Amino acid sequence: MFGKSTRMPSAAEALPGRATTMPVPAAHFVNGHELAPPFPENLDRAMFGLGCFWGAERKFWQRDGVYTTAVGYAAGITPNPTYREVCTGMTGHNEVVLVVFDPARVSYEELLRVFWENHDPTQGMRQGNDVGTQYRSGIYFFSDAQRIAAEQSRDGFQGELQAAGYGPITTEILPAPEFYYAEDYHQQYLAKNPNGYCGLGGTGVTCPIGVSARA
Numbered sequence: 001m002f003g004k005s006t007r008m009p010s011a012a013e014a015l016p017g018r019a020t021t022m023p024v025p026a027a028h029f030v031n032g033h034e035l036a037p038p039f040p041e042n043l044d045r046a047m048f049g050l051g052c053f054w055g056a057e058r059k060f061w062q063r064d065g066v067y068t069t070a071v072g073y074a075a076g077i078t079p080n081p082t083y084r085e086v087c088t089g090m091t092g093h094n095e096v097v098l099v100v101f102d103p104a105r106v107s108y109e110e111l112l113r114v115f116w117e118n119h120d121p122t123q124g125m126r127q128g129n130d131v132g133t134q135y136r137s138g139i140y141f142f143s144d145a146q147r148i149a150a151e152q153s154r155d156g157f158q159g160e161l162q163a164a165g166y167g168p169i170t171t172e173i174l175p176a177p178e179f180y181y182a183e184d185y186h187q188q189y190l191a192k193n194p195n196g197y198c199g200l201g202g203t204g205v206t207c208p209i210g211v212s213a214r215a
Contacts, residue, residue, distance in 0.1 A: 005089020005132050006125035014077035015090045021080055022181045024070075029188035030061055033068040036181070039100050043067050046099040046111050046146070047074065047176050049138035050119035051127030053095040054189040055200030059118050060099045061188070065106025070098045071187060073180045075138060075172070080180055086134050095134045098179050108146055109209050112153045115139065116207040118200055121154075121171045122161060130199045137171040147173065153209045160205050 024036045039045075050056045053071040061069045073081050076093030086093050099111060119127055121137040139154075141147040150173050158169050181187075190196050 007089070008092050008133055009077065009090050011077055013090060014092055015081065015085050015088070017078035017085070017091070018080050022183060024181050025184050025187055028061070028068045028070075030191045031068065035068060035070045035187065039067065042102065042104070043100050044103050044108070045142050045176070046101065046108060047096055047140040047142070047179065048099065048111075048115045049075070049094040049096040049136060049140075050115055050121075050200070051095070051135050051137075052130055052197070052199045053097055053182070053186065054196060055198035056095075056118070057097045057188065058190045058198075059114055059200065060097055060111070061191075063101075063106055063111070063114060065102045065104075067100045067102055069100070069188075070179075071182045071189075072096055072098060073134075073182060074140060074177045075174060076177075083183055083186065087132070089133050093134060093180070094136055094138050095182075096138065096140065096179070108149055109153070112139070112149060113207050113209060116153065116157050116209075117205070118202050120166070120201065120203050121157075121169045122167045122203075124170045128199050128201050137169075139171060139173045140176040141173065142176045147175075149209075153207060156209055157205070157207045160208055161203060164203065164205050166203060166205070
């Protein structure tokens with residue numbers, strides 16, 4: 001979990017990857033729902049990067065209204081990378097969580113609150129002791145409405161962070177790129193390994209965005 005590269009590779013430098021996709025487990029280890037599409041039509045998707053994806057995924061599967069979660073790699077160059085390749089810093093990928101949720105039970109704004117409050121979005125290419133491009137903060141939107149909500153939440157949270165003595169937010173907000181599933185053993189890792197490593201932290205600052213989700 002301790003890759004050290006903090007410079008994004010160019011397309012010419014990036015590892016070549018492969019055409020073969022990663023095998024996907026049939027079911028979520030915690031709730032039994034499917035990890036891969038197709039998903040029920042009433043559900044929406046969100047994608048976030050907030051440091052080590054083991055701890056990040058647990059934060060989201062614990063939320064009421066989240067149907068399923070999966071960890072993977074996104075926002076880089078190398079197709080169908082392996083974990084070892086991502087850790088070299090030569091794929092450009094971020095460790096991300098795909099969140100499939102029921103908007104009638106939990107709002108996208110509430111998922112944004114989970115995102116902002118469970119990591120430090122001012123650290124650039126690192127999160128705590130985890131250093132590398134795969135630990136950068138990122139929101140990857142699936143619709144214009146998600147983009148607007150993400151940008152508004154960022155702008156609101158920046159003021160709270162500044163008042164608490166933190167620097168500028170470095171979170172990238174981009175259209176959702178292709179999501180490459182991580183290896184089976186990474187999926188729901190902290191449910192399979194309750195005492196496993198989790199470097200996820202936070203700033204202790206509350207994100208001041210509106211929440212329409214039902215508790």
